[in-house]
Amino acid sequence: MKKHARVLISGLVQGVFFRATAAYEARNHEVVGFARNLVDGRVEVVLEGEETSVRKMIEWCREGPPSARVEEVAVEWGEATHQFHSFTCR
DSSP, X not given: OEEEEEEEEEEEOSSSSHHHHHHHHHHHTTOEEEEEEOTTXXXXXXXXXXXXXXXXXXXXXXXXXXXXXXXXXXXXXXEOOOOOSSEEEO
């Protein structure tokens, strides 16, 4: 079943290629959605895909790219909206 997850990542996550690496990982896991920087320093990642793939992406978000220092990850689950056709950086 397709799932939707909104993930908010806190820590040193901006300026460390978090969004670009998330896009690469999402494409490898066949997950669609987007990643964007928030004005408060967090990164928001919205994911849609098979639940197993979305969960793998959330686990990746807990680590991020090598230069990131993830401190906190908050996840909100929902049903897929089917509004995304690819994964993009905003």
